Amino acid sequence: MEKIGHMQLGKQGITENFIGTLKHHFDKNKNVRVSVLKSAGHDKSKVKKYSEEILEKLGKNYTAKVVGFTIFFKKWRKARK
Secondary structure (H helix, E strand, O other), rough: OEEEEEEOOOOOOOHHHHHHHHHHHHOOOOEEEEEOOHHHHHOHHHHHHHHHHHOOOOOOOOEEEEEEOOEEEEEEEOOOO
């Protein structure tokens, strides 16, 4: 069974430090789960915007799936379209 990394997105939102920590999680894990806390804005449309913004900063080798207030990121070997 694969190990899944876990992070939380809080009131500071998406910062360079957050992106750096997220990339560091992908060194050991193929999948990372990001929980969006109430302080970051508990609105489903905001969660979707967060996932798009994070994907834009990570690059083309990553995909995301939003389930409720959780975003699941997956790293691929080859770039996705």
